[in-house]
Amino acid sequence: MDAEIIAVGSELLLGQIANTNAQYLSVQFAEMGINVFYHTVVGDNHKRLESALEIAESRSNLIVFTGGLGPTKDDLTKETIARHLGKKLVYDEPALHSIEEYFRKTGREMTENNRKQALIIDGSEVLPNDHGMAPGMVIKEKGITYMLLPGPPKEMQPMFTAYGFENLMKKMDKHERIESKVLRFFGIGESLLETKIEDLLDKQTNPTIAPLAADGEVTLRISAKHSSREKCEEMISESEKEILRRVGEFYYGADQTSLIKELVKELTVRKLSISAAESLTGGMFQEQLTSIPGAGKVFKGGIVSYTNEVKAEVLGVSEDTIKKFGVVSEECALEMxxxxxxxxxxxxxxxxxxxxxxxxxEGKPVGTVFVGIVLPDGQSVAKQLNLSGSRAQNRIRSVKYGCHYLLHQLKNTQ
Structure with missing residues (x-):
């Protein structure tokens, strides 16, 4: 199947909410072996929705809609699709009974527009809504499968998991799945990494390798397609071994991990505690550290010493160091x-x-940063960074480099 996901809702176009439904469904479809080639977002407008539908029909044989199944006038997904397919809308009696029962139990008045949520396209298969009112539905016409799902993620996700997944699997001619693994690297640029594995990128077929860079990090997503999960994992492992043989020194973890998560993990394993003194990062390192579950086992606390006075009077950096070397210096970083x-x-x-x-x-250009590290044995080291980018980028990258350097020091210490 070649799928297109159409999210319906003007609130998405206005930026009031993010389209997390498309992300969720894309992950599910990848595991099922369904190709997702297009994501579309369209507002609550009949003509524009029908136009998006016609375009999707020209290039996809599975079209999944999220949103627009509610009780209000701007909820028009099923009405538009029914009209487009020449079908009428009929009441799904179990759904209507469930809605009526909800209003009876809560003692609220049921208005006529709430009955609208029980309407389905005539001839469609119903996907029950165990966490809301409007049911989903699936209908196949002229070789194209149309799936309609509610917009709220708390309704859509469990509906797809419980009913939509199985419905689509039964319709597929062959059951291939796609498995992926993301390798994460730091300290190497995207262009250099690609150069190191250029021949692997040139000859890729299955599995495929896709590079992506963001805020100083580089990731490689390895994706394999096969009917067997075990075979996919075997194919991914072979590619991973060859990649790490070439650029393994820059590798720090896989999939949903991060440098700060890896640092917490390393400190936890070694039963070490950490404290932080921050100036330009303004507490960002400590904020990221404490966002990780289990950080309380390793984090003692920290001091945000943004001014020279706080560096001297609270943190205890000597006035001689500040006068002689300045606060933007290796010496100041080490004392901090x-x-x-x-x-x-x-x-x-x-x-x-x-x-x-x-x-x-202090006569030093924007992007000049010093990271100071002191290890349990008292060994200390300062690293200088020469960053380029916006103020926000410089702060984020400073934290990442700090994690990177500290991880490196810890892993090279017995």
Missing amino acids: AQNVRKQLGADVGISFTGVAGPDEQ
Whole structure:
């Protein structure tokens, strides 16, 4: 099957909500071996929806709609599709009974437009809504399968899992699945990584390898298609081994992990605590760290020392260091890391100081950053970064580099 997902709702076009339904369905379809070639978003307008439907029919044999099944006048998905297919709408009695029973139990008045939610396209297969009112439906006409699902994710996702998945699997001629694995790299640019694996990219068929870069990181998504999950995993593993043989020194984890998650994991395994002193990052490292479940086992606390006064009076950076080297310096970064580690009684100390932008500081250009690290044995190291980008990018990348450097130091320490 070649699928197109059409999300219906003007609120999506206005940016009031994100189209998470398309993301969810794309993941499900990939596992089922259904190709998703197009995502479309259209507002609550009959003519524009019909136009999107006609375009989808010209290029897809599975068209999935999310949204527009509710009780209001702007909920017009099933009306538009029924008219387009020359079908009438009829009441699904179990759905109508369920809606009536809901209003009876809650003691609320049931208005006539709520009955509208029980309407389905005549001849369609019903997908019960166990978490809401409007049922979903599936109808096949002239070789094209149309699936209509409700818009709220809390209704759509369980409906698809319980009923939509099985319905589509029965309609498929062959049951191939697509499995993927995402390899994550840091400290290497996208162009250099691609150069290292250029021959693998050139000859890829199955599995496929897709690079993607974001905020200083590079990922490679390896995807394999086969009827057997085990065979997919075997194919992915073979490609992964060859990739890591070439660029494994920059690899830090797979799939949904992140540098900060890997750092928490490493500290937890080693039973080490950490404290942080931040200047340009303004607490971003600590915010990211504490967003990870289990961070309380490793994180002692931190100090956001944004001004020179706080660096000196609270964090204890010596005035001589500030006068002689400045706060944007290796020496200041090391003192910040050493002092916060000592003050908070942590095993590891890390610090961030530098110029986020938009203006230079102490004669140093925007993007000059120093990361200080002190390990449990007292060994200390400072790393200088020369970043380019916006103020926000410089702060985000500083945190990522800090995680990267600290992970490297920990993994190379017995």
